[in-house]
Amino acid sequence: MDIHTSKKVVAVGGGHGLGRILAALQDFGHNATGIVTTTDNGGSTGRIRSCQGGIAWGDTRNCINQLITEPSISSMMFEYRFRGTGELDGHNLGNLMLTALDNLSVRPLAAIDLIRNMLGVDVNIIPMTEHPCDLTALSIEGSWVTGETSVDEMTEDLQRLDLDPVVPATKEAVVALSQADCIILGPGSFLTSIMPPLLLSEISQAIKNNSHAQLVFVENLSPEYGPAGRMTLAQKLKWCERALHGRTLDVILGAEPHIELKGKWHCETRDLASPNRDWRHDRDKLKNAICDLIRTW
Template sequence: MAESRLPHIVLFSGGTACRTTNLALLSKPVRLTRIVPAWDSGGSSKVIRESLGVLAVGDIRQALMTMAHGEGRAGDVVKVCNARLTSGAQEDARTEFALYAEGRHPLLERMEPGLRGAILNYLRTFRAAIGRDFDFRNGSIGNFILTGAHLAHNSDINTAIFVFRKLCDIAGHVWPSTAEGGVDLSAILNDGTRIEGQHRVTALEEQAGRTGIRDITLSAAGGSVAANDAVLESLESADAIVFGPGSFFTSVLPHFHVEGIVPTIARNVHARRVFIGNILQCRETRGFDLARMLDIAGALWQARGGADARPFTHVLANRQLLPFEKTVGAFAYLGNGALAETCLRLGAEAVVEEFEDPWQRGQHDGRTVADVLSSLLPA
């Protein structure tokens, strides 16, 4: 079947939580598009973002590398883009970066000249922009290349991603939900406390987590946060639009706050809209159950222009095997709560199965999730 005629699945997600699902879907006869957050404010992305004032690229690069892995891409370009610098002495990290930027790293020396030249161009563009005091420690070479491409192509992140995909020979698509830089996420707790920054929300201290998140906001210098045109085009052609798995308040729900995304999904009456419940609670969702999360998402859907369309056609819920709360490490399993009643109210069908990976407690079995998603695709 021609690629353009394959079913198109659009997956709203964060980083690691949906990795196994992403990989399993790549083994199916589908076209896959990942929509990732553009408000990452931690790690290597934070350092780049604060130094250059550009859109955070960490989640984009991670999703692209997952695509490369699932598609069996393991050449030297992918190895370079997946590399990280030493986390030791700052001078050692600077020296290691120079090996890449000056083309003296063994992976670059044996590379085809055209590919090598493109990578060096983007690394040198990045180096020229960040100045002398940049801290390279634990930095991702892929983040540096993608940021360099972003700068080299007039700050057009979509063009930068296109070039990055071509360099790595990646077929799957990855887009940030907004192409705007400087987008910030904040959470307001139930006691009125405001937590600024995605990285602080995902790392809530236990007491703050038990207080609970009441609301989240996205903000940008220009006010509202506009959707990436490439995302809207993907949603218009989707056969299935999937939310999660991932951190509910920082990786999944915020996409509803991006202008244009909810109305565009609502207009696609053909596509299945699937919410995948997490296996475990997390720092953001202590004491929550799946039904409560669906109620929050449903209310935001209506507020952001969902009109009379139902937010989800299907909800994938992990089967509860025990009548008491069980934990894995610091977190309890996410209960389903009043799932049947909530799904009835939202107009969604609950699909309850054992979605936990038998070898990785607390994580999804990607193959099982992918099989169910495939079975839900429109004929």
């Protein structure tokens, strides 16, 4: 039985990490779905949000970029970043295109689908929510900060994360999670890429309720900085399970063995690093590892 046509895989996260996972899942085509974090407030995305409003497009654009298999004028346009001294300096044309389509479309998801069709991307990409919101964090000292960039820069450890305002999850994301045979969290920035979608009650409940799906956590290959860098792997796993209402992570996939996790979580140790950049996951190694997990589940 070909797992690429018989199994559905959903990956949750943001930034470069989710894009890497989705690139590894390309053989699944329409049976693969990425649920993308939409709370970024830095760089080109943050500047667009501050003057235009809307959800953050940067992580979605990054995922689409990593799924483009046939370079074209359209893909070159989508990936183009302006340089110079004017207001356009640093802006990515893909972000601007998605923002413009969002303003013209009934839903942000329609904008993503139009771009996917234009660039020949088969993998489904769904924003975690279609409503603007920001990530907020409560420090152990009792102070709140707002915005992903502020969370990453916190010098104090965190008690909890929230979304402000409370927004609904995209309904297609909830359906995809409820039908998934395998759900993947990570890799990526733990607090600002992996956790935000899990803060949406419909998404966390859909993962908890899908008891037949294999739930996989993929570790980063390089250390994080800021408050996430001060968390142990066990702490991160507990944060995920707490957000998922106690749902246990079935497999922890990483490049290093974790003796300290023995008896608490099932760990799979694999060589996942790219040969020329050991901080980045190799697409083929990641693809083979995930397919092996699905086959043996």
